[in-house]
Amino acid sequence: MLNDLSIRICGQAGQGIQSVSSMIGKIFSRQGYHVFINLDVESRIRGGHNFDQVRVKTKPVYAANHRIDILVALDGDAVQQDLPFLLENGLLLYDGEKSKFKSRKPNHVPVPLERLSVESGKDKIMLNTVATGAVFALLGAGLEPLLGKLDEDYGRKGKAVAENNKKAAAAGYQYIRENIRENLLLKIGKPKRAKKKILLNGSQAIAVGAICAGLKFYSGYPMSPSTGIMEFVAAHAKDHGIILEPAEDEISAINMIIGASFAGVRSMTDTSGGGFCLMAEGLGLAGMTETPAVVVVAQRPGPATGLPTRTDQSDLRFAIHAAQGEFPRAVFAPGHAEQAFHLMGKAFNLADKYQTPVIVLGDQHLNDSFFTVDRLDTERIKIKRHHVMSDREILSPMNYRRYAWHKSGVSPRILPGLSKAVLYADSDEHTEAGHITESAQVRTQMMKKRMQKLEGMKKEMASPHIHPLKQGDVVLLGWGSTYGAMKEAASDLSAQGVATQMLHFSEIYLFPNLAFLKNIPKKARIFAIESNYTGQFADIFRFETGRSVDHKILKYDGRPFTAKEIVDQVQNRL
């Protein structure tokens, strides 16, 4: 019995890789297993080499494994590329009749995927469903949950579609039962607490978090890997009274959300690095006019177009510094789906409370990967609008000044059209009343007012996550989506006798209070783990804490870290 199993489904774009992975993922997560699915796709609609990798574990999992137990090749030619990753006793499933690949090894199992698909429904389109059925047989699992899921997924497309898919799945399942020895099967043990889980990816978690935080207006321009957020919001906009307006470009997107936010509704946009470049001036506009704005940036490797469908962590410094001039902002970087959900709630509350932009950094690895979560507690997101005033709450509406001095830096905000008074907002330096000014004195006062917010904001930032608290000899330092690989690496290293702690930041800017340092031993060797060339966060960490990292483990090939890579590199340097 295994307690950790990875299935890689590879093939061409358009072959239905994702329906195989999501079906397997969903069925196991419903049975209480922990599941992690990562997507490795090329920037094309059809063809190429792509894979999804489903990891099923009896214990929590947030990252991919470096080795695979089952390789499913929907396209014969894909076999050669992925075979080196297959474990010695792993199983390869490929179309023996359609593939140039030939093998006599007992664990290389040829299945006539295309023929079985055509026989089940006169169409080769269901070969992915044949493969899914075969996978369940390889796992020694029952077929019933899969048939139920097919009914659920294809039922809406008509009875015939569902029936044909069920036939296809049964054909694949049966073929394996009849053609493979029982002792080759890879069975997985039961999870300890078989509590039903939910499965969602980072983009969905971000979108749901935003909706539960009271999102009302959304504008964006599609850009991988952020588009999933916009599509999710679009699909659910009607149910939640959200207006989604597709923008002509990212400049328009950020300016539209600023307009809507000025009018008083919670607004957001999302993009990737390239689009965020276009948004930079708008970010400053939110800062200067003191308009709340939430911007999600799903990073991908740059510069310029870079690797559009791959992952990277190179935009951290950019997010912290984007736009001319100085103004307060916060930057978050969730490590997994559940954290992304909750941080969206915090992002909206902070943006409102400090009337300034908040940036949430994701990346392809966070946004596209699926995570299991026990449940998303929607009640934990408390919507606090802060400082939005009605006429009753303002002493003298007719003398209202939008940027009235306050030592916290935040002035109460009225909403246009909902007050007897009017308000002026300005991107020029302005007086308390919001009119353009050239006065040196007013400029100084207004800079102080805006920057004063930093003091309050600093106190809002949560401490980094340290795991375990027990002091170690090695500390793995990171932020954002490396969470899963780091956590697993820390645990693996500890098991190998190297006491290791993970120090993970999801709230990066403003840098949290330094109290957490007491849990990090002075003599511990710090390894920075980052998906960029320069170790951007390591430098910020040194600047903020005075502590240099001892080693940097950096990766910039567009692929996510696995725990194994971290473990090996740490061991090599000890």
Next chain:
Amino acid sequence: MVTLDDFYSEDPIAWCAGCGNFSILKALKQAFVELGKKPNEIAIVSGIGQAPKTPHYLKCNAFNGLHGRTLPVATGLKLANHKLTVLAGGGDGDGYGEGGNHFIHAMRRNIDITYLVHNNQVYGLTKGQTSPTSDLGFVTKTTPAGSASMPLNPLALAVAVGCCFVARGFAGDIDHLSPLIQQGILHKGFALIDILQPCVSFNRVNTFQWYKERVYHLDEEYDRKDKVVAFSKAQEWGEKIPIGILYAKERPTLDEQIPAISKTSLVKQRIRPKAFKKLVSIFE
């Protein structure tokens, strides 16, 4: 009753003496008074330039944003509170140059706002460079040999991309301009009013006198519902320059087509936390 005094702003005006913007400001205030719009029912969004300072000089809700980004801000604002009367304003550089892409797409959307472009065919705030509407051969500090690019024809462009209210006014004719602005505001949908606005400091060619000799009012006979006629009328420039409504035909506006705000404006809607639980359940 609303009076001109209600629109008094204490902010001192920073325009050059004799600037065409003064008459546009006056025409705008008059239009609000005639329509009985109160200052708090109006929001004006502007960008950067001399014209975008306009909202400071009257009483209304105002968002003076970035250069060229007026229309996206106005669009977001209108969608979030479509009960507000939303106007956008700026110059030819702001709207037709820096904000050209937004100009096209705002017209496609047909968001219900009125867009006043103070078109002086030159950059004023940066002190006299060529603009997208400068005539061929127009000599400036950045085009010492004369502007070599075809001037943009905003009205023809507007007709082509489906703008459903396309008009031209003249800062030297307030009695014509003010009612034109009123009609733009009353029009349901995106209304473009390109206003010929002489720049007394940097445009010595297209002066008040130059325009006065050329502009004429479109008469009762003119068929403003015909797109082809409008497109052809929009080509008229030089000896004779038509002012008035070149094209007006209503079509559904963006805000009308969103069921979520058919009754209540977005900003007044309550959050329904009960729906969140259902939303999360789709991942089970």
